[in-house]
Amino acid sequence: MSTPAPPVRDPAWSLSRSAIGLWVTEGVIGTLVYGALVAVFVLFVPDGGPVPVLRWLLPTLLAVYAVTAIGVRPRVRFRVHRWEVTGEAVYTLTGWLTRTWTLVPISRIQTVDVTRGVLQQLFGLATVAVLTASSQGTVRVLHLEADVAQRVADDLARRAELVRDEAT
C-alpha cells in the first residue's frame, strides 16, 4: 500500500511498548471468548443443522480473527498511535485502519481523568482522558506508563486552570 502524506502532522511521541503486550492480551481474551462460542455451536448444533455452511465458516472466521487480533493489530496500532502535549494543545493519533487525529487546546479543557483498567494495572499502564464541553471533543491518550499519565494529567489540569477562558 502506497502511503500518501497524511492530511495533518503526526504527533511526536509514541506510547509505552507495554501497550503491545496489553493489546495482545486483549486479542487473546477476545479469541478465547469467540472460540468458546464457536465451540459450543460446533459441538451442540446437530449435523445437517439449519445452515451447514456455518460449520466450517465460523472456525475459519475465528482463525482469521485470532491472527489479526493477536498477530497484526497490536503492532499496527503501536506504530500508528502517537501523542503529544504542546505549549497550547493536546494532540493524539489513534486507530489502525481508520486513523483519527484529535486536537484540543489546553484553554478549552474542562476535566482531565486518569483511569486504570484491570488489564492496564497488570501492565502498569493508564489512560488520560481530556474532556471538553463538546461530547465529540474528547481526547484519550491510551496506555501511557502510569506515572507518566499522572504527571501529564496534573500538568494539564494546572495549565488549563491558568489559561482557561470560557472553556465552551
Place this chain on the structure above:
Amino acid sequence: MSGPAVPPAPPDGVPPVDAGIGTGTQPRRTSPRVVLVHTATFRQARQLVPVLIPIAALIGLDDGLLTVVVMAVVVTALSLGAAVLSWWRFGYADGPTAVVVTRGLLARSVRTVPNDRIRGVEVEAPPLHRLLGLVRVRIDAAAGSVGASGEELLVDGVPRAEGDRLRTRLLARRPTGAPAAEGAPPPEPPVEEELSRFQPRWLLYAPLVGSYLVIPLAAVGTLFRLVQELPDAVVPDLVGPEPSPHLLVAGLVTAVPLLALAAVVGAIVVNWGYRLVRRGGSLVAVRGLLTRRHTELEVDRIRGGTLSEGLGMRWVRAARVNALVTGLGQANRRGQLLPLGPRAEALRLLGRLVEDPGPLTGHPRAALRRRLARALAAGLLVTAAGAWAAAAGWWWVPVAGVVLTVLGVPMGIGRFRALGHGAGPRSFSVRSGWLVREQAVLQRRAVVGWQVRQSVLQRRAGLATVVACVGAGSGGYAAVDMAAAEVPGFTAAASGPWAGTLAP
C-alpha cells in the same frame, strides 16, 4: 402573550433575604389549581391504565358500558389523589445563589442548581394551563460534556405573573450582568428589537416539511390505538363489507389534500403568532396556538446557527434556523429561531447570529465517487440478490433493486452537491446532507477541538473528514470528504492559532 415587554417587576412578595446564602428563602408552592389540570390530563395516573385493564379483565368484568364508567371513575379518583399528593410534596425556592426544587412522594429528592449554571428559562402555557391562568416553567441547567438529559428543572403550574417573575429574576441574576447595587432595579429598561415575525403565507410551506406531515399521521395512529383499547361495546360498528378498489382509490385521492391540510393545521398549532425579539442580552422566541411557548436564550452563549433545508423545502426555497447555544439541552427544540420560512429570511436571521463566512468551497471529485458508491451500493446489492430471487419467482425483487439503483444516482449527486466548507475572518461553515441539508455556521471561538478522520479508502482517494468539536448543538459538525491537503489550512483559518499544531 398579548402585552408588550413585561417590565422587570421588583421581586414582589419575596421577603428580603440575607444576601449570600440561599438558606434564607422559604420554599414556595405551585398553585393548587394545578391539581385540576393534572387530574384532567391523568398526568400521574397515566401509567396505571395499562395495569387496570388486565385487572378488570381478571375480575371478570365484561365489556359493558357500566365497566367503562366504573373504570373512568376509578381512574379519575386515583388521578386526583396522585395529583394532590404530588402537589403537596412539591416545593421550589429561588434563592440568591441557587434554585432548589424539592419533590417526591416517598423518596424525597432535592435538586439544587446554582444560578450561574442556568442557561435558559422557558415558560410554556398548554391549553388547560391557560384556561386556569397557569404556566409551566422549565429551567435549563448547563449540560456537561456527557448526556444532556435530565439537566432541567420543571416547575409545573404557577400563576402567569409568578412565572414571569421567576423568569426575569433567574435571568437577571446571572453573573455576566450582575449589578453591584443589591435590590436596585436594572438601570435601563431592556430595549426590544423585533428580529422576525411569522407571516401566515409561510404556512403554505408546511405540506412539504416532513415533521409537519408526521403530525397528522401520528394523530391518526393514536386514534386507532385508542379505538382498539376501548371495549368493543362502545365502538360503533364501522367496518362494513369489504371495500371495493374504487373506494380505495377515492380514499387515496382525498387523503393527499387532507394530509396537506392537516400539515398546515399542525404548523398553525405549533407556530401561530411566532415572534423573535432581542431583549437586552437575550433572544426571546414566542410561539404556539394552544400551547404558548416562551423561550429565552442568552446572546452571549450563542456560538452560531444551523440552516436546515429538507428535500421538499428546497423546491420552494424554504428553510429553518436553529441557534447553537452552549450548554443547552434539547437544542433542536429550544434553539429554534425560525421554525419555517423563506430561505432569504433564514439567511438574514442567521446573519444576525454569526457573520457570513462567504461562499463555500466544494469538495473534490473523489468525494463524488464515494457518495455515488454508497448511494448505489444498496440498490446493486438488492439487484444481485434479485437475480437469485427471480429464479424463485420473486420477479419484483430485481425490479426493486433496479429502481433503487436508479434512484441512487440523483441521491449520490445531491449528497455530493451539498458538501462544502468555508472560512471567513470571524466564522466558518460546513454543509452536508441530502434528505435534510444542514449548513452549520459557527464562530471561530466556538471550536473546542478538531478531529480529523481518514479511513483506508479515504487515504487512497486523498480525502479526509474534519469534525469541528463544539460545545453546542450536536457536539460536532463535520466537513465530510474534503481534500486532505486542505485540512491544515481550513482548521487554521477556522479557529485560533492553536490549530497550527496540525500543520505538517
